[in-house]
Each structure stands twice: as structure tokens, then as C-alpha cells.
Amino acid sequence: MSGSIYGKLFQISTWGESHGKGVGVVIDGCPAGLPLSEEDLQAFLDRRKPGQSQFTTHRKESDSAEILSGIFEGKTTGTPISVLIRNQDQRSRDYGNIMDCYRPGHADYTFDSKYGFRDYRGGGRSSGRETIARVAGGAVASKILHSLGVKVRAYTKAIGPVSIPWDQYNYDEIFHNPLYMPNAEYAQKAADFLSDCMEQKDSAGGIIECVISGMPVGIGETVFDKLDASLAKAILSIGAVKGFEIGDGFAAASSKGSLNNDAFAAKDGKIGKLSNHAGGTLGGMSDGSPVVFRAAVKPTPSIAQKQQTVDKNGTPVSLVIKGRHDPVIVPRAVVVVESMAAITVVDLLFSNMCARMDLLEKFYCR
Amino acid sequence: MSGSIYGKLFQISTWGESHGKGVGVVIDGCPAGLPLSEEDLQAFLDRRKPGQSQFTTHRKESDSAEILSGIFEGKTTGTPISVLIRNQDQRSRDYGNIMDCYRPGHADYTFDSKYGFRDYRGGGRSSGRETIARVAGGAVASKILHSLGVKVRAYTKAIGPVSIPWDQYNYDEIFHNPLYMPNAEYAQKAADFLSDCMEQKDSAGGIIECVISGMPVGIGETVFDKLDASLAKAILSIGAVKGFEIGDGFAAASSKGSLNNDAFAAKDGKIGKLSNHAGGTLGGMSDGSPVVFRAAVKPTPSIAQKQQTVDKNGTPVSLVIKGRHDPVIVPRAVVVVESMAAITVVDLLFSNMCARMDLLEKFYCR
């Protein structure tokens, strides 16, 4: 087990290194009859593609997805969908000076310790290119969700110290700035901040927020496989994420029960909550309000400043990382967060189908 | 799948409701030869037992664990360990007025929506009593870890707004105050704050911190089953937890790469990090520094104030929750966090054993 398979019923099995032949994913458990094309995948992949702005690496990759199986006459057949994205711009010569030394903030040292050696070219399996496979899987999951009326939308809430207050969100703005922020003014402030960072040969982090709407009530399992717990794992499994919170999250810890509880009310016979401090889950199951969670993303560890480290023998090394690196990975990680959320929700929608005898009987005795 | 089974190699299968006959756990995958007694479990269970201070429910439960299988002559045999804790003080009459209505902040509404009906007595499966089974499992996991030199220690970092700065920790203090805080002075401030809460018929939340030391380097899988991602799921699966962060967590989002990166150095041939912003993981694998994470716990939703809600038909109801409830669940949740962390780490230590051919050959060709 290298832990590259995710999901229980809707399963993605990913593979690939940054400087190998390519990356890819096998999607097992996609229902039959979903219209699906390479264009559907490409639309998602293009959102994480490098080279979209001055804040992303200049590595040249078209990241073109080829579907190798599981589709017949434009529809999924119920069999595994294999997706291949070949690497193009592999310039592995850039990584010569990190062959033997451990970059701070990277997985070089832990990889060597676990496996005895590593593919030192550009992070190997721990490279951000690994997330391409997640995004291809997310594109399929999102199409399934779309047909069930569920929508997952992620965006950048904060870059470094520049954070948009929730009452100044303008969702229409998200795709109109390279940082995927729902506010043009804050996006400009964040861009200025990033320019400063780059001048200082430094990097920044940020916060990605994600909203899932249209969820049926009761999705998620009651004990270990709670919706929020499952999302937490999905999101923390993305390379640079260091924190996850749902609803009021860490702020709830200093709140009070009288303020944090969301009152129930009914309108036209439909029950709902009057507020959403909970972030859309109660007891680990979706409660009908939008599911709202946030991910904390650390600053890109690859910086152009000189850093102190050691090589594999423990000899001190003064390291300057060459190569092409994003000063911030947040904007490109937005679609990764969205993808992992979509995959997780699909899986829990599937496992929920056998929760009730009456619905089971209706399904099979139709 | 109701999602009551956790783990891949070290697996716990939990069961039980707050007002049924009892709660319990089957632990599958405990190695043979571990000395284990009911006293080992009891020591853990006593840390979450109700009635330990004025800040915990007065429900009377001895929470006595009976081991039904898997032990022979004082040692584990490698077969499943079944643990039974019978409920004693079930007073289900207290729950008459919540039979048909949905308590804010609880799983009543989502349970009904998912399953069509629910065991309305005291939260049923979503009650905090469910965590007894986790703690029994955690006691076994902790014993395994102890024999491998790994130590998991959780404590209360904050109650409501009362938060201990990290440079004022005194670990020796943890077991000397009922709130399990590592600072006597802050513990007193927190107690005062809680007394106020109770007077106002309100409740509080807080933050639990957990430190795992003695970990071998390289534990955790590289993509989806990262150590931090697995811990996040484990911790978010505990009822009232709304957030998880590792190392600098959300603070890392507004930091810079030059500050957030931990430099490597070597001393006496041993490689280590000079700081620990990462919180003990790099690329999802343990990096030799202590693993440090925090969980945000929401305020107890059961408060004695009158609350607005609806019944299952959508009719408005003015609800006053009777019964016995903790004004804060943080202190009793400390050992639950510690338990889930221990179980998760054991599982990843086990799956790590087949990571390398050389060690595999040494194991089998000994």
C-alpha cells in the first residue's frame, strides 16, 4: 500500500511522477450512462495548468488528457476510466543540485527515510503534478454531481494576509482574476502582495474556501465516515494543506452554545436552519444548509533565497533552489480542493443508497 | 456501511447507543503477545468517565470494561479483542420532550432524514457515549505504541477564550486539574469562565492539542493516506470537532516560505529540523520532529436556555433541554483525541512495514 487509491465505491487510483513519462488516474466505480469526453476533463485540468499568470511556474505543460478506457459512444460504460496525461517539459537537469540534499519544506528527507532512496527529480511522486490525476477524477465526480443537482465551488479566500470578508464575496468574479478570488479589489491587493514576495525571492500561502450546495440531507455516515471527517482527510491529503475547518471552525472553539447553535425553522413545510455556524453538517451528515469548509495552504517551500540544509550524509549545504516554481500555489490548488471535495461527496452519496429498507425495496422491487 | 469500522490493519469496529444495553468495540488486528488487562482499558476509560468534576454531567456510569475475547493468560493472541461496557444509568425518561423535535446543534434532524426515524433517547448512536468504544481501542493502541517507544499526549490548550500560550506549558500539570490543562493558572481562569457559562445556562468549547513523540521517520503514505490527512479524519470524526490543524496550521497561510520552512541540520550524524513549523510531517510522512496538531471543539449544543426549533412536522417548538449535560466537553474529549491519534498511528506503522524490499527480505529470510 502506497496509499494512492482513494474512495470506497467511487475510487480513484492515481500514479505518476513529475519527471517520469506522465501522470494518470484510473477511475473505478463511475456509473454507466454518464456522457463524458476528454473536453470535460480538459476544462478542469486547464484550471490548474501552469503558465496562466505571472504567479505560476513557467514550466510548459499542455496537460492534455487522453481517455484510454471506460467510454463507449460518448458515455461511460460502468467500467474503469483510465486517463493518461503525458509529461512534456521534463527538464530534469534543473534538479542536479538537489540530488543528494534535503530541501526544507519538501518530502526529500522523509521519502529517503521511508523508501531508502528517491526519484530526486522535482519531487517525484510528492510533486504538485500528482494533483493532475485528482483533478481528472474530480472532473468526472463533478459531472455526476451536476446531474444530481449538487454543486461544488471552491475559490481563494485569502492570499497571505489579504483575506476577503465573507460579506464582500462576489462569486461572479471568481473566474475573472488569475487568483480565483471572489472580489476584484482584494484580488488586486493580493497580486500586489505577491509581487512584493517575488521581489524578495519569497513565497506566500493562503486560504481556499469551498461551498457545496444542493446536497440531499443525511449524506455522510454517523461515526467514522462522517461527511466532514471524510472531507478533512480529502483536503489534508493535498500536498501543502496544513489545516481544515468546517463552518465556524476554530472560531467555534471560543464561541458559546447559545451563539453557535443554529435554530431550526420551517417554511412551506420544508425544514431548515436559520443560520449556518455548523457549516452544513450535524452529526457528520449533511443538514440541508450549504457545506462550507476552508483549507489552510502553506507558502510554497521552493524559494529562490539561500537556505541552510544538509545532504543525506548530514553534511551542511547552502542551497539555492533553481528551476521554475510558483510563488504561491493557492490559485492552482483551488480546483484540486474542488476535485477532492467532489470525489468525496460522490462516494458518500453512493454509500448512502443502502441506508434504508424502504428505499432499498423500492429500488429492487420496482 | 454505517461507517462504524475504522482502520485498515489495526481495525476497530464500534457499536452502541447512549440508552441501549451498552457500548463496545471489537479490535481486530492487535498483534499477538501484547500484555493486556481490563485495568489497562479502565485507566483510559476513567479519563472520560462522567462525574469527575462540576464541569461534567452527573450521569452516573462506572463505565467498566469487560474483555470478552482475544486474551489468553494475560496476553493478546492475535485474534479479535471484544470489549463490552454495559450502560447503567439510562434514565430515558429525561428525553420524552425531544422525541419528536429537533435539538439545535444535534444530529436529530439529520438522523431522521437519513434513516427515516431514530432512537431519540439521548442522541442514540450520535451520543458522546459512542466515544467510550474509541477510548477502549485507544488504550490498546497506546500500549502497542508504548512498546515501540512512541508516546501520544493530548491536553486542553484552550477553553472558550482562555488559551495557554505555548511557552507557558507545564506538562506535569496536565493531570492535576480537572480540565487537563498544562498550566494551573490558566486552568483556574478557565474554571471561572465555565462557572459563568453555567450560571448563564450556556456552554463553551475549546481547543485540544496533541503531541506525538518518538515516531520513526517516514510513517504515513505519500498520497492519500498521509499521516496528517489520516489524523485529520480521525479527529474530525469525533462528534463536536469542527477544525483540525497541524504545526502552524492556519497561521501558515499568512506566513512566508522563508519563515515557514524548517531548516535541516545534523548533530552526531543524526539529521533533524531546527524548527517545527511543519508540525512533524513532510509530504505526509513523519519527519522526526514531534507531530503536533490541534482540534477545535464546538460548545456543547445541549444548553438549559430556551431555544427555538421545530418538530418533525415542521411545527415551531420552544425547547428547554432537560437532562444532565456537560457545560464543556473538551476535558472529557482529551482522551478521545489521544485515542484516535494512537489508533491512527498504529495503523500507519503497520502499513509501513512493507515499504522496502530490503526490510521485507530481512523480515522473512531471517
Added chain:
Amino acid sequence: MSGSIYGKLFQISTWGESHGKGVGVVIDGCPAGLPLSEEDLQAFLDRRKPGQSQFTTHRKESDSAEILSGIFEGKTTGTPISVLIRNQDQRSRDYGNIMDCYRPGHADYTFDSKYGFRDYRGGGRSSGRETIARVAGGAVASKILHSLGVKVRAYTKAIGPVSIPWDQYNYDEIFHNPLYMPNAEYAQKAADFLSDCMEQKDSAGGIIECVISGMPVGIGETVFDKLDASLAKAILSIGAVKGFEIGDGFAAASSKGSLNNDAFAAKDGKIGKLSNHAGGTLGGMSDGSPVVFRAAVKPTPSIAQKQQTVDKNGTPVSLVIKGRHDPVIVPRAVVVVESMAAITVVDLLFSNMCARMDLLEKFYCR
């Protein structure tokens, strides 16, 4: 992982040894709303209870099932169902002489080799008493299947050399003889054969056949989790089973394509097969014909004759096994086979629910 958890969506987690406090099972994933009582379980358990005839051990066990969780007001709640059966007649003194030596045909030697030592009392975890937990799980699975119109029926086809030809089956007879054979005359012949065996201090094996009718078409997954493959594992996991075949099974190996293929035809618009050499599966999925499989059960290894073996130091030992043992386990294993089949089919019915987009949309957009 000791491998005591079975199933993906409908999961049973079993525990217990022959001479410990009891045996039991936690059933996770039973849908909510199924009427279920201890009597439902007892009816199944009574079919494998010892002491029913002269051909079964005289160990006295009432094997009374206590349900500890998961039921509310007579119905399953969707949460784990914990079932406890306490051991009563534990007479472990009978096993003194096998403490250090390895009984032929038993798991003593392999248990010691794997775990370093063993609970030597009566086979411990490898005792036939382990199957009680499977039968309790099977009772629940069978109730689910009943409500979906699926029926699983197992019976004894052969005891030793006494085998009933398929054209002489009389299903009404099954419960009228202690061997659960569908033919009274053959049941008598088999009884005579067993009496001879017992006089010779010897034991016999036999063949159990199982028929599953009423299956929807298309149940089973197309590659690894085929219906027949899943049944094979389920059945071979029962202690004494040494072979599994579906449909014509081993006879198909010497048949020809023209004879072995089942022709399709339609009647009143309903498509079906004109014969059933396949045994009810095509490509691993149910094909609408009854699913028919057989299990080969070896002779009881515990015989009263003197046998040659060694102790754990390799010293030769002349062994006479005392204690109470069935001269044939086939009749008591019939309900175990039926149970494992039922559990397996329920699991595959559940996983099949997310196979098609159109049915998924109908389920969620109802």
C-alpha cells in the same frame, strides 16, 4: 488485521474463542427499518446448535443470542447491531493433553507458527464455534433478502460416498431429517454410513449444495468482485471447506462448448436461459437463473483413533483426542454455508445500487 471483518457495505466483524467468555458479531451496514428480534437470530442459531442428533457433539450449549445495540422499537436503526452469545459448557479440562502437541488436520501448528503461541483450549479462534457469529450475521442478511424476494437455501447433497442425484431431490424433506438432506431414503443411507464411521472411531465429510433464487439480473461486479468469486471466498473461509464449484463446476472442464453453453430464449417478453450449466452467473454477474453452488467439506479431523504427531519441540507423540466431537460437521455447516452466501449476496446487492446514472438520478431526484 486478523481478517475477522467481512464485507464491504454490509460488514460483519466477528470475535470469540471456543473456551473464552463467548462469541459474537457486530453487523455494520444493516439498513434502517428492518424488523428484527432475537428470535430471528435464534431460529438460525438453532440450526447449527450442538446436540441435535447422535451425529453431533454432546457439548451442551443453548447458544442464546442477546442483541446489544442497533434495534429500537423492534426495528433496525441503521447503526451497528452487536450480538453476544455467551459460552456455557466450556469444560476446558478436556484439552489438557493437546496443550503442547499438534493435532493432525487442525490449526494448532499453524497458529503457533504465526502468532508464537495459542489459546490451546479447543481450537480457540479456529474452533467451529467461530461460525456462530457468521450464522447470526446470516440471519440478518437473510431477512433483508427475504424482503427483496431473494431466497437462499442450502442442504446436504452428500455424506461420504452417499450422494443424492439431482433428479431425486425433494426440498420438503430437508428439515425432516437430522442431516438436512433433500431425500429421506438417502438420509437413512447416510445415517447408516455415519454409524459405521463412529464404530470405527472415524469421521466423514460431505458436500453441501446451495441454491439462490429470485436474484435480480446483473448482481456481482465484472472483474474481481464477481458474484461467483465472492461466494467462493465466503464459502472457502468456512473452516473445513476444501472445494467450491458453481453450476457444472469441475464437470464443465471435461465438457464441450456446444454442451456447456446455455441457450437464451424469451417467453412473454422475459429473457432467460433454457438450461443452467453456468449455475446462474455469466461474466460474474447473476443471469436470472438460480445460482447453484457446491462446497466440499472434509471429514472432521478430531477422531478417537490413536494418531501420530509431534509436540512443539518436535518430539513424537501418540495422540488420542478426548472431548466431544461431531463425526461429521456437514449437517451443522449447512446453515453456515447459507449464512455466508446470504451475507455475500446482500453486500453485492448494495454495491450494485450505484451502477447506473439513470437509477442514481431516480433515487436522489425523486
Added chain:
Amino acid sequence: MSGSIYGKLFQISTWGESHGKGVGVVIDGCPAGLPLSEEDLQAFLDRRKPGQSQFTTHRKESDSAEILSGIFEGKTTGTPISVLIRNQDQRSRDYGNIMDCYRPGHADYTFDSKYGFRDYRGGGRSSGRETIARVAGGAVASKILHSLGVKVRAYTKAIGPVSIPWDQYNYDEIFHNPLYMPNAEYAQKAADFLSDCMEQKDSAGGIIECVISGMPVGIGETVFDKLDASLAKAILSIGAVKGFEIGDGFAAASSKGSLNNDAFAAKDGKIGKLSNHAGGTLGGMSDGSPVVFRAAVKPTPSIAQKQQTVDKNGTPVSLVIKGRHDPVIVPRAVVVVESMAAITVVDLLFSNMCARMDLLEKFYCR
């Protein structure tokens, strides 16, 4: 879940259809440090390649494996190994006449019933080409086993009625005849029998036997994940297999305890069995004797004779299957059986590593 992922720690995720772009496998959980090349895979793939004799389809496929990931400088890195085999000779025009009708003995009808429609070209996912992915996985598993001293060897025991008695085996002969039989004379008889079949436009089945030697004692889990049960599932998951038996198998059912029990003895301090009726497992764990099992393979369902069937509307159809088909699939399935056995054994060797505290401590506290 389409059930195309197999294994718990050593996992293969397979994909691909007979007339799509190709087939492939992602191998997750291969330990780091195993020397591995495309030639290693090719040697296995060549054993199932079509066109090797007059008894196999004349479809032209080189079945060349390309490794896309997981290897660095000739060794596995511990990350997923993705293997791609492109289809070459897809001639899908041959399948026009089966587009709407259900071939007897094939999965056409069940596929349509489960998924609503199917890729009708040559069996789609249910084609024998699916097994290419298993064989690529098996090549890797076999290399791991080789380094641990475990050897898996499969061969053809019987073709139709031509069956080699076990005392006339000559293992050196296996690779010297196109049927992979361990006896030249019987191989010739079988070839004659097959020639007759082909003249009659008919097909044949057979029996594959597999021997696993060098196994450590105690491999396999004690209840559900027994070695024999796991092998049964692995083998029955291969398309045309209809039966599985271990050791004396079905013959044990008519034997007696005194004959079927294998006596233990010791030689030079090493304990072993004097006979092997059990086939190398006791209580589901390897017992030190060779593991011996057999698989019953049905006759190829695609025959050139006219057959009666129906189309998807239930209209009767007289079907003559065109295209290129093996008159017997047994010889090409030999390496598939060997592969599935190897994969299964590797997985159980891995899960066995955490069975004992003393070995766990030795592993981590080294």
C-alpha cells in the same frame, strides 16, 4: 465500485476493453528497491499472448508493456507502477452481428442488464484481454516472491477428458509443449483431442493446477481472509473458471478422517507433515507443505457452430459467431492463474508482518 481493484496492501487496479485503446494496470504497494524492467513484464505477457500455436486465436497482438511510472534507475520507488499495453489488432467489424444479440456463455446479457447498455465489441471489459493487466501485476508479484524464496508454478493438468495422473508429472516438460502440460505424451493426446474439437467447430475446457512452494508457515489470516479462501476468490475471478479446490478438494468429501488427516513428524528439529491431503493449509494458514490447488476452466463459449439465442428485444436469433477464438483457453490461462496466486500470496505475506509484537518491536526498534 466496478470491482476492478484487487488486494489490500499490494493492490492492482486494472482497466481496459478488448476493442478500446488498450488495457493496463496500476500496481500500488510494491515495495521500494525491487529491480524491475519492462522485460520482466514481457516474459509473463508472452506466455498468454495469442498466436502461439494452432490452438489459440490468430488475433495479432504484440502485447508490449510500457511502464509509465514507479521506476527510477531500474528499481521500484515504492510509488504506483502504471503499465500500459496498447491494443493493436482491433478489427471491431467482426462483431457487427453480435451488437444486439446475446451470445450464449458470454456476459452480453448480464452486462446489458446491469448497466443498461454495453460496449458490444468483442466482450468489452469481459473479454479475455482483461487478464493482460492481471499478468502484468503477477509478473511484479512473482519477482517479489522470488526474492523471498517463494515459487508459484501453474500448469495444465487436464484438457477435456485428457488428464495427467499426478504420479506422471514431469515439470521440466511444462514449457516444451504449447499446452503447458507436465507430460509430453498427454500433451500430444490433448492436442489430438483439440484437433477433433476444432473439426467439429466445438471447444474444450480443462483443469489448471498450481503449486506454491517455499512459503513461510502461518501465512493467511485465521477467519475470513484465509489463504485458501483468498486464493479461491482470486482464481474464480478469472473469467471462465467454474471451480476451485485445494489439496484433495472434492475427493476429501468422500474420504475419512483417518485417511484425510496428515500426520506431523519432525526431522532435524524441523516440523512437517508426512502427507499433504490438506494441500498446504491448516486453519487457513500455510502449513509448510506445498500449497496445491486446482481450477476448473469451462470450454470456450465462442464456437463456430450455429447457436440459438435472442436479441435484446427477446426476438429469437440463429447465431454464428465469427471472429478469431481459441478452441480452448486453458493454456493461455495458466499464467493468469499463476499471476493471481502470486498477487494473493504477496498481499497475505504483507498483512502477516504485523501479527506478532516481538517481530514488530524487532522491526521498529532495530
